[in-house]
Amino acid sequence: MWWFQGLHANLLLALRETRAPHRILDAGCGTGGFMKRLAAAFPDATVFGLDLDAGATRRAQAKGGGILAIGSIDRLPFADGAFDAAVSADVLCHRGVDERRALTELRRCLRPGGLLALNLPAYRWLYSAHDAAVDNARRYATDELRRLLGGVGFERVRMRYWNSLLFPLMLLRRKLWRRSSRASEVAPGPVPVERSFCAVLALERRLFAAGLTLPFGGSILTTAVKP
Numbered sequence: 001m002w003w004f005q006g007l008h009a010n011l012l013l014a015l016r017e018t019r020a021p022h023r024i025l026d027a028g029c030g031t032g033g034f035m036k037r038l039a040a041a042f043p044d045a046t047v048f049g050l051d052l053d054a055g056a057t058r059r060a061q062a063k064g065g066g067i068l069a070i071g072s073i074d075r076l077p078f079a080d081g082a083f084d085a086a087v088s089a090d091v092l093c094h095r096g097v098d099e100r101r102a103l104t105e106l107r108r109c110l111r112p113g114g115l116l117a118l119n120l121p122a123y124r125w126l127y128s129a130h131d132a133a134v135d136n137a138r139r140y141a142t143d144e145l146r147r148l149l150g151g152v153g154f155e156r157v158r159m160r161y162w163n164s165l166l167f168p169l170m171l172l173r174r175k176l177w178r179r180s181s182r183a184s185e186v187a188p189g190p191v192p193v194e195r196s197f198c199a200v201l202a203l204e205r206r207l208f209a210a211g212l213t214l215p216f217g218g219s220i221l222t223t224a225v226k227p
Contacts, residue, residue: 027086027087032049035047050069081110127139160213
């Protein structure tokens with residue numbers, strides 16, 4: 001699906017800020033799709049994945065992307081300073097996750113100088129049936145997220161919006177074309193749409209690489225460093 005392709009590419013771009021990481025954690029790895037991409041992008045690193053869903057971790061194990069553990073992001077079963085980098089994509093927003101405790105745990109498990117890369121949904125006012133369907137309890141503002149990260153001791157926080165050029169379509173679908181069902185929007189579309197949307201997100205990444213940032217978007221990509 002175009003959105004996951006864009007998400008994975010953005011997270012990999014963020015992780016390039018960490019030189020030659022030896023141990024990487026995907027906290028909330030789901031069925032392991034991004035773990036496999038991490039292993040390909042950083043062939044000298046050991047990739048670890050953690051998810052609360054045992055069925056998801058079994059599927060991730062079958063993909064062979066790394067070492068799997070079943071557990072909660074609120075209580076990571078790893079030693080202090082175990083990782084050079086950690087990634088968490090759309091997990092802090094889930095119902096039942098304690099944001100501050102989860103961030104504290106991620107910080108604990110990073111070495112000094114270790115990088116955290118987060119992706120989270122933007123704008124509380126954009127909460128919709130899709131969020132309820134995927135068990136999101138909240139969406140975020142950049143100032144709120146910055147306070148959360150600073151409050152648990154992260155530094156050098158950098159943020160940017162993405163899924164910006166398609167944001168008007170997202171707004172129309174979520175707020176003006178409301179659906180009565182609580183169905184998730186996570187599903188592949190027609191091939192021409194998938195290719196077109198992938199190309200739009202690739203253009204956004206080129207703009208970002210050129211030093212340009214966009215003032216709004218459907219998601220917030222954040223990096224922060226443990227001092």
